[in-house]
Amino acid sequence: MLKKQLIMEKALELFSEQGFEATSVQQITERCGISKGAFYLSFKTKDELLFSMVDYYLQQFIADIDHVVRNSNNKDIMLVDFYKNIFQAFKKHAASSRVFFNEKVFLTNKELFHKVSAYEADMSKSIVQMLEQLYREELQETKYDVMYCVKGFMKSYAELFIFSDLPLDLDQLAQSLAEKTDIIARHTTIPFITEELAQLVARPCDQEITQESLLQLIDQSIQNLEPSIERESLELLKNQVEQTTYSQAIIKGLIENIRLQPGCQWVVYVLDKYFQF
Amino acid sequence: MLKKQLIMEKALELFSEQGFEATSVQQITERCGISKGAFYLSFKTKDELLFSMVDYYLQQFIADIDHVVRNSNNKDIMLVDFYKNIFQAFKKHAASSRVFFNEKVFLTNKELFHKVSAYEADMSKSIVQMLEQLYREELQETKYDVMYCVKGFMKSYAELFIFSDLPLDLDQLAQSLAEKTDIIARHTTIPFITEELAQLVARPCDQEITQESLLQLIDQSIQNLEPSIERESLELLKNQVEQTTYSQAIIKGLIENIRLQPGCQWVVYVLDKYFQF
DNA sequence: TATACTAATGACTAATCAGTCATTTGTCAA
DNA sequence: TTGACAAATGACTGATTAGTCATTAGTATA
Numbered sequence: 001m002l003k004k005q006l007i008m009e010k011a012l013e014l015f016s017e018q019g020f021e022a023t024s025v026q027q028i029t030e031r032c033g034i035s036k037g038a039f040y041l042s043f044k045t046k047d048e049l050l051f052s053m054v055d056y057y058l059q060q061f062i063a064d065i066d067h068v069v070r071n072s073n074n075k076d077i078m079l080v081d082f083y084k085n086i087f088q089a090f091k092k093h094a095a096s097s098r099v100f101f102n103e104k105v106f107l108t109n110k111e112l113f114h115k116v117s118a119y120e121a122d123m124s125k126s127i128v129q130m131l132e133q134l135y136r137e138e139l140q141e142t143k144y145d146v147m148y149c150v151k152g153f154m155k156s157y158a159e160l161f162i163f164s165d166l167p168l169d170l171d172q173l174a175q176s177l178a179e180k181t182d183i184i185a186r187h188t189t190i191p192f193i194t195e196e197l198a199q200l201v202a203r204p205c206d207q208e209i210t211q212e213s214l215l216q217l218i219d220q221s222i223q224n225l226e227p228s229i230e231r232e233s234l235e236l237l238k239n240q241v242e243q244t245t246y247s248q249a250i251i252k253g254l255i256e257n258i259r260l261q262p263g264c265q266w267v268v269y270v271l272d273k274y275f276q277f
Numbered sequence: 278m279l280k281k282q283l284i285m286e287k288a289l290e291l292f293s294e295q296g297f298e299a300t301s302v303q304q305i306t307e308r309c310g311i312s313k314g315a316f317y318l319s320f321k322t323k324d325e326l327l328f329s330m331v332d333y334y335l336q337q338f339i340a341d342i343d344h345v346v347r348n349s350n351n352k353d354i355m356l357v358d359f360y361k362n363i364f365q366a367f368k369k370h371a372a373s374s375r376v377f378f379n380e381k382v383f384l385t386n387k388e389l390f391h392k393v394s395a396y397e398a399d400m401s402k403s404i405v406q407m408l409e410q411l412y413r414e415e416l417q418e419t420k421y422d423v424m425y426c427v428k429g430f431m432k433s434y435a436e437l438f439i440f441s442d443l444p445l446d447l448d449q450l451a452q453s454l455a456e457k458t459d460i461i462a463r464h465t466t467i468p469f470i471t472e473e474l475a476q477l478v479a480r481p482c483d484q485e486i487t488q489e490s491l492l493q494l495i496d497q498s499i500q501n502l503e504p505s506i507e508r509e510s511l512e513l514l515k516n517q518v519e520q521t522t523y524s525q526a527i528i529k530g531l532i533e534n535i536r537l538q539p540g541c542q543w544v545v546y547v548l549d550k551y552f553q554f
Numbered sequence: 555t556a557t558a559c560t561a562a563t564g565a566c567t568a569a570t571c572a573g574t575c576a577t578t579t580g581t582c583a584a
Numbered sequence: 585t586t587g588a589c590a591a592a593t594g595a596c597t598g599a600t601t602a603g604t605c606a607t608t609a610g611t612a613t614a
Contacts (some may be wrong), residue, residue, distance in 0.1 A: 018385050021298030026601065035563045036603085046602065098384060127356050152433030156425045158470075164478055176469035180426060180461055187460040191462065192434075192453035201441055301571065312574085312593045323572065556608085556611070570601070578593070584586085 004042045005224070008031055008053050016095040020050060020213055047109075054112065057096040058119040059266030064089050065123055066269055067259075070277070078134060079178035080171075086154055087170055090161040095114040096161050101155075121202035124151070135185055144193040146185050153177050214241055221267040230264070233257040237271060251275055280370055281319045282501070283309055287332050293372040297327060324386075331389065334373040336500040336543030341366050342400060343546055344536075346407040347554070354457035355411060357448075363431060364447055367438040374439050378432075398479035401428070421470040423462050430454050444542060486551055491518055497542040507541070510534040528552055 010031040014023040025046055029039050037226055043049040068085045072078040090097050100116070127147045131139055139146065157177065160168060218238045225231040233254040255271050258264045287308040291300040302323055304322045306316050349355040367374050377383070383393045402423045408416055416423065434454065437445060458469040488507040495515045502508040517528055532548050535541045 019298065021296065024317065024600080026600095027287045037563055037605085038561080040603070041561075044603095106501065108299065142539070144459075145453065148433045149430065152429030152431075154429075155432045156429030160474075160478060166477060172467070173469050176422065176465075176467040180422075180465060183460060183464040184457055187464065188453075188457060190449070190453040190456045193449050197437075198441070200443060201437060302573080303571085313573085314593055315591080318575070318591075321573095557612105558614100559610100559612080561608100561610075563606105565605095567604080567606105568602095571599080572597105573599105574595105574597080576593105576595100578591100580589105580591075582587105582589080584588100 003034070003038070004052070005056075007034075007039065007042055007049065010055055011049060011053065011100060012057070012095055015053075015099045018130055020099075051112065051115070054100065054115050054119075055266070057093070058100060058267070061089055061093065061096075062119050062122050062126070063265035063269035066126045066272075068271065069126050069133075075134055078130065079181055080174045082092055082130060083153075083174035083177045084170055087157070087161060087173060091170075094162055097158065101158070101162070117202070124198070124202055126219065127151070131185065139185055142185070142188045142191040144195060144198040145191045146181065147189060147198070148193050149184050153180065184256050209270055211241060214270060214274055217267055217270060224264070225261065230258045230261050234264075234267070241274070248275070252277060280311075280315070281329070284311075284316065284319055284326065285333055288326060289330065289334070289372055292330075292376045297376075308481065320521060328389065328392070331377065331383075331392050331396075332543070334370065335377060335393065336546070338366055338370065338373075339396050339399050339403070340542035340546035341347050341550075343403045346410075347549065352411055355407065356458055357451045359407060360430075360451035360454045361447055364434070364438060364450060367435050368447075371439055374435065378435070378439070394479070401479055404428070416462055419462070419465045419468040421475040422465060422468045423458065423470055424475070425470050425534070426461050427458055430457065486547055488518060490553055491547060494544055494547060499540055501541070502538065507535045507538045511541075511544070518551070525552070529554060 007028060011023070011028050014027055014031065025036060026038055028049075029036050032039075038126070043052065064085060065082070068082050069078075072081045126145055127150050128143055131143045131146055131150075135143070160166065207216065215238065218234060218241065222231060222238075224236050225234065236246075237251070237254050237258075240246055240254075244251075244256075255268055255275070255277070259268050284305060288300070288305050291304055291308065302313060302316055305326075306313050307344065309316075320329065341362060342359070346355075346358050349358045360398075377393070383389050401424055404427050405420055408423055409418045412420075434450065437443065441531060492515065495518065499508060499511050499515070513523075514528070514531050517523055517531075521528075523531075529552075532545055532552070532554070536545050
């Protein structure tokens, strides 16, 4: 399915330059060097392209964040790591950030709005998880508030990457925001966001990972890979989902094999959760 | 120019529901109960409508914030007042917030992007001014950072008003954010946003208020008013700009007369600055 | 080479759009 | 009542769009 990826990448460029509505299918196919008909072999409609792109790009972003939160053992630098990764992602994916954090379509198309909201809820959950790891029960009353502050810092400082390409010291930025987050976490006494409120806003409840949905996701991801070690790893993992025979170590190793594979971040994220790493 | 206002209001509703690109002039005129031709008597193009709307709605928003910052004498409640007003505005103008904080057009149309950036810069300036009043020289190193945090809080918590209509306790929210801002201001030691960086990002330098540009603005605003005390006040103020004869008290009174007049917030904001209140 | 199949093409359609302009309607003063 | 002017109309134009489909190109098998 390399054609699909090509289309999504070129479409991202164009959407980032002109927006979704203002970009025609013709323009996309011209930039891809393919015909209009070929486009409709990959995607049924222009809307379906956008849906696929949301999955393709937001999954990468969310999975990235989650990985940092889960794999940072050193609490002293967890926050710094978190912010450094976030802004590295913003820097690297400035184009997709522009599109997915600013496109109006996401507010007007209900289905799409839910999709994006669900990913945002995943991100919020990761942040709360990180805060719980860092501060344990000290933060019981205010953790959702602190999460909102973290998201606010992200949104505000991300503008530096999205709207300009100034050379910025990522390390200092990460340290600065880590300090701010720590200060807020330690000193806040008047919470506003209760757990209930946080859940009301993030309504789109994350759907459970079922064996069936995971197998479907793996099949889909396999199609994105050329025959290779990575593809073989994913096929072995598929068997493990159907019937676990290998040890945790082997399974973890197989997941690591595909962690950096483009288009596979999401399946890695879901596999991590499924096998409880 | 009541027709113009009608069109802008109905267009805002539609843009808020569907976005700018997806809304046709036909739809706008249908909701207004006017013909297509009548639309083009008020606005030369669909783009010109958007330009006018940016001025009309963002000026209200910015002027609102500036007024709080300038007129709050009590430092203890200045921050609370600030946030309460901000979120009252978000609540009241949820539709325009949705449009102007999420429309992609603003990123792809250069001229429009500069317009919006200029208003954002005005807002940033007001916030820095408030922080200077509150913390004097204690905050010299970190005030631009704190300003970015304030904007982050605004962006993050505004989602509560823009995307849902849950009943929220504005007072508690304002207090909660005021506390957070105060905490950040007092404890931050690692700044990231320097004055230089802040100015680089907010490039679109605010243009100076000249007598000429002010007179032009007043003329424009007068056209939005029916004959009334308010209109007379504005006409008197126009004379005062050309040649000051009245005392400060009278001028201030005349400005107060029109402060709450719809469509006049911006001229009030500029008059405030011009007469140095 | 012949056959069967899939992948890819691009001219085409029907719909929609922004913007125009000849015409009508409404409103004054004379 | 008339005539002169401005306000408002909506059918129309030309351009552009998403999506289709009859045709062709490419490739693998027999």
